[in-house]
Amino acid sequence: MIPHGVEVFVGLEPIDLRWSFDRLAGIVEERIGRGARSGALFIFFGKHRTALKVLFFDGSGMVVFYKRLDRSTFKVPEPLDARATSVAIDERALEALLDGIDVEAPAPKRTRSIVH
Numbered sequence: 001m002i003p004h005g006v007e008v009f010v011g012l013e014p015i016d017l018r019w020s021f022d023r024l025a026g027i028v029e030e031r032i033g034r035g036a037r038s039g040a041l042f043i044f045f046g047k048h049r050t051a052l053k054v055l056f057f058d059g060s061g062m063v064v065f066y067k068r069l070d071r072s073t074f075k076v077p078e079p080l081d082a083r084a085t086s087v088a089i090d091e092r093a094l095e096a097l098l099d100g101i102d103v104e105a106p107a108p109k110r111t112r113s114i115v116h
Contacts (some may be wrong), residue, residue: 007040009086014047020073021062024055031085036062041094049073060079069100 009032019027024044025036034040037057044053051068074097077087090098 004091006091007028007038008089008091009034010043010089010097011045011086012079012086014049015044015053017044017046017053019053021055021064024053024064025062027064028055043094043097045074045076049076067098068106072100074100083103113116 009028009046011027011031012089013031015024024042027044028034028036028042032042034042036042036055039057041054041056046052050073051066052074054063054065054067056063077089077093077097079087
């Protein structure tokens with residue numbers, strides 16, 4: 001369903017998840033600095049991070065997806081710049097995020113030392 005090569009932006013500040021198309025499109029322009037009809041996907045979280053909304057333009061109109069996890073919370077990706085209002089992620093990170101998987105770098109592997 002996610003088109004290959006699509007840009008994906010995650011808004012870092014929580015929003016009121018009651019907002020719909022027009023308000024979300026305004027947030028895209030205000031906080032992310034992009035046009036809501038650019039073809040990119042824009043992800044927004046509520047303050048408890050148990051739910052998110054995805055806004056995008058499919059070529060004929062605006063689309064909003066809403067997802068709420070049954071357990072746990074969504075992990076918001078960490079920005080490289082502390083002043084950032086959004087983070088760009090790739091398609092793989094988006095799929096992991098939507099599945100409720102932490103999209104941060106995995107912990108280093110533990111190695112066993114061999115004693116002679």
